Amino acid sequence: MGQDDFRNRILHHLPSLHRFAFALLRDRHDAEELVQETILRAIEGAHTWQQERDLRRWLFAIMHNVFVSNMRKHTVRSRFAAEEASMENHSVAPPQIPEVELAQTMRALYELPEEQREALLLVSVEGLSYREAAGILDIPIGTLMSRLARGRGALRNAISRPEEHRLRVVK
Amino acid sequence: MHRKISEADLQAFVDGELDADRVAEIEQYLAAHPQLAERVSDYIEQSRAIRDAVTRDAWTPTVLTMMLVERLARRLRWLRLRSYLGGGALAAAAVAVGWFGHSMAINPGGELAPSHPAFVEEAAEAHATVEALALALNEATDLTASQAADILHSIAGEQVSLDAIADQWPITGALVVPWDDGTAVELIHITPQGEVVSLFVAVPDHPGDVRPTSTRMDTVNMAYWQSNRIAFALSGDLPERELLEIAHRLSSSRL
Numbered sequence: 001m002g003q004d005d006f007r008n009r010i011l012h013h014l015p016s017l018h019r020f021a022f023a024l025l026r027d028r029h030d031a032e033e034l035v036q037e038t039i040l041r042a043i044e045g046a047h048t049w050q051q052e053r054d055l056r057r058w059l060f061a062i063m064h065n066v067f068v069s070n071m072r073k074h075t076v077r078s079r080f081a082a083e084e085a086s087m088e089n090h091s092v093a094p095p096q097i098p099e100v101e102l103a104q105t106m107r108a109l110y111e112l113p114e115e116q117r118e119a120l121l122l123v124s125v126e127g128l129s130y131r132e133a134a135g136i137l138d139i140p141i142g143t144l145m146s147r148l149a150r151g152r153g154a155l156r157n158a159i160s161r162p163e164e165h166r167l168r169v170v171k
Numbered sequence: 172m173h174r175k176i177s178e179a180d181l182q183a184f185v186d187g188e189l190d191a192d193r194v195a196e197i198e199q200y201l202a203a204h205p206q207l208a209e210r211v212s213d214y215i216e217q218s219r220a221i222r223d224a225v226t227r228d229a230w231t232p233t234v235l236t237m238m239l240v241e242r243l244a245r246r247l248r249w250l251r252l253r254s255y256l257g258g259g260a261l262a263a264a265a266v267a268v269g270w271f272g273h274s275m276a277i278n279p280g281g282e283l284a285p286s287h288p289a290f291v292e293e294a295a296e297a298h299a300t301v302e303a304l305a306l307a308l309n310e311a312t313d314l315t316a317s318q319a320a321d322i323l324h325s326i327a328g329e330q331v332s333l334d335a336i337a338d339q340w341p342i343t344g345a346l347v348v349p350w351d352d353g354t355a356v357e358l359i360h361i362t363p364q365g366e367v368v369s370l371f372v373a374v375p376d377h378p379g380d381v382r383p384t385s386t387r388m389d390t391v392n393m394a395y396w397q398s399n400r401i402a403f404a405l406s407g408d409l410p411e412r413e414l415l416e417i418a419h420r421l422s423s424s425r426l
Binding site for chain 1 (some may be wrong): 220223241339
């Protein structure tokens with residue numbers, strides 16, 4: 001294992017951590033701060049990490065704990081408008097999903113309870129297995145699945161979709 | 172004949188948590204139940220939309236984040252080394268190089284000689300972190316001297332009157348910084364010329380007494396001292412002599 005191995009491994013997971021933080025906090029500056037606080041806690045608690053343990057899961061679990069413990073301290077601000085504006089101004093659109101639908105999805109995601117949002121982000125965005133995600137959130141797999149189901153159901157209800165798209169999906 | 176298809180099965184189907192046989196069963200079931208198929212299709216589309224929305228913007232970590240990454244990597248490397256060596260070998264190594272072993276220098280005779288205590292390197296890094304905060308300094312240094320002293324006390328069990336320091340050396344604030352032996356605090360002083368001078372205060376594992384000494388780490392001038400259980404290091408863009416004078420003054424104050 002080379003000198004830079006740990007550095008490279010952490011750097012590899014950094015974008016995922018920031019993505020998770022951003023999706024939780026809806027603000028780039030706050031997300032960066034959450035990433036920094038996560039790393040600080042990791043430095044302080046490095047002795048608790050076992051070499052055979054997955055580094056990504058460990059860092060995500062720290063971030064989850066920091067987020068949960070900071071939740072009360074965070075001022076809940078309505079950032080939907082800013083978020084929407086930033087999406088509208090973005091020049092590179094993903095190839096298939098229209099901008100308006102992305103904004104709608106994100107708005108609906110942010111309206112979900114934190115616990116459902118976390119479950120969806122870890123599984124749907126980060127591609128973690130149920131076992132990994134449940135481990136990070138420190139909940140049973142059944143609870144995770146129930147949060148996913150409730151979150152997806154609420155998202156589906158919240159997002160109004162164009163009729164033609166709905167018909168196309170049914171085919 | 173299908174086994175009963177539950178909501179949990181549908182979620183697991185969407186998330187790729189099922190084995191091939193069960194996937195085939197569910198696909199067959201969905202083909203016969205278009206309403207359910209529509210729901211599953213929506214879930215899959217939803218996941219894709221969320222993924223696209225949150226991964227669309229590239230992110231570049233700030234300098235401070237990168238510095239923290241370096242520190243974490245170094246900490247993990249050190250812990251791995253310690254676990255490889257084991258307690259006994261590590262103790263022997265510690266005796267061989269002494270408390271000063273973290274930073275050996277080559278003297279003119281070509282022999283290894285101790286240069287400065289381990290905490291000095293940590294202090295230099297912490298100072299670089301503070302400098303990297305630059306414009307965000309006011310936001311970052313949100314602790315008072317007495318709050319920082321309380322933190323040190325709660326972490327290391329040592330009472331240090333940082334207020335006494337702040338009385339003779341006005342600070343703009345303090346912040347908590349990590350280091351390899353736990354947590355330290357950093358008091359920030361801004362000179363009339365606008366230079367940032369930081370005072371790193373930590374509780375090392377080994378007590379000792381080190382008289383104020385000046386040194387230079389990379390491009391930063393420093394002055395450090397240790398008084399029994401408390402280690403101090405001043406860093407900043409001031410002449411070494413000036414830092415040393417401040418160090419003498421602060422070290423003689425009653426803490």
